[in-house]
Amino acid sequence: MEDKEMLTIREMCEAFDVTPRTLRFYEAKELLFPLREGQKRLFTRRDRGRLKLILRGKRFGFSLEEMRQLLDLYDRGDAQEEQLKRTYEVARDRLAQMERQRDELNEAIEELRGQLQWGADMIASFRRPAAE
Amino acid sequence: MEDKEMLTIREMCEAFDVTPRTLRFYEAKELLFPLREGQKRLFTRRDRGRLKLILRGKRFGFSLEEMRQLLDLYDRGDAQEEQLKRTYEVARDRLAQMERQRDELNEAIEELRGQLQWGADMIASFRRPAAE
DNA sequence: ACCCAAGTTGACGTTAACGTAATCCGATAC
DNA sequence: GTATCGGATTACGTTAACGTCAACTTGGGT
Numbered sequence: 001m002e003d004k005e006m007l008t009i010r011e012m013c014e015a016f017d018v019t020p021r022t023l024r025f026y027e028a029k030e031l032l033f034p035l036r037e038g039q040k041r042l043f044t045r046r047d048r049g050r051l052k053l054i055l056r057g058k059r060f061g062f063s064l065e066e067m068r069q070l071l072d073l074y075d076r077g078d079a080q081e082e083q084l085k086r087t088y089e090v091a092r093d094r095l096a097q098m099e100r101q102r103d104e105l106n107e108a109i110e111e112l113r114g115q116l117q118w119g120a121d122m123i124a125s126f127r128r129p130a131a132e
Numbered sequence: 133m134e135d136k137e138m139l140t141i142r143e144m145c146e147a148f149d150v151t152p153r154t155l156r157f158y159e160a161k162e163l164l165f166p167l168r169e170g171q172k173r174l175f176t177r178r179d180r181g182r183l184k185l186i187l188r189g190k191r192f193g194f195s196l197e198e199m200r201q202l203l204d205l206y207d208r209g210d211a212q213e214e215q216l217k218r219t220y221e222v223a224r225d226r227l228a229q230m231e232r233q234r235d236e237l238n239e240a241i242e243e244l245r246g247q248l249q250w251g252a253d254m255i256a257s258f259r260r261p262a263a264e
Numbered sequence: 265a266c267c268c269a270a271g272t273t274g275a276c277g278t279t280a281a282c283g284t285a286a287t288c289c290g291a292t293a294c
Numbered sequence: 295g296t297a298t299c300g301g302a303t304t305a306c307g308t309t310a311a312c313g314t315c316a317a318c319t320t321g322g323g324t
Contacts, residue, residue: 037322095245102241108192141301
């Protein structure tokens, strides 16, 4: 027994800084599978592992659905080469997607920066177009 | 009479590549104020000017509500120094916000890229945590 | 016995910016 | 007259990821 084997919902929340609602929501979405002691949920080491990956995925911009698919894919026992490659590709695609997003953002930034350079012009561009 | 003075909803849609729903929606949100010829909307030059700014704002990531405020602010006749400065500030804030967003995105990208560098490790990180 | 904290389920609310019918109206084309 | 446009209005649907009650139950402490 290194840590506690099982964590209550509250302990889990503190450990990962999420709300109970979130954990129940993730369970409903089949991202976590806590055991039950009577009514109460008990989160296993496996749940902790999954949650850690889920949160990491979120930082990367994966949706919960994408994470569920990835987790499911590699949870059915022996992940084979073929499937490992797919995960890898999903991650690569996501990276490319994020880079495109960043580039678009950069363009918008440059465009806006350009407007600001002109100062008064920027302001003028927000005035009503001429007179009537 | 340079162009047409007034445009129907359909002409407006083609000119700006938006749907009728969008224009009616913008009117409901008080971003546009087309005149009425009987029942039909007629979009004036002023509406065209506003729509142009609205779409530009969207590219910058402004929400419709933010654009409405900006447009309203400078639509009440004589925009004074004080208010002009405010618009300028809103734009500057927005720029800073976008830059932060871009930076966060870059961090996530670097983090993900790091994972991918390790290839197999990335994959492993998506497998279920060890055995049970 | 009584109460409280912690936990549960269920269900509706939130936000943005429209999409998608369904139904209706008036003017033109034939 | 009638079919057909172009347009109008109304109102519910969509998406993601939870938030926010409400109403219970359960286990433990006193």
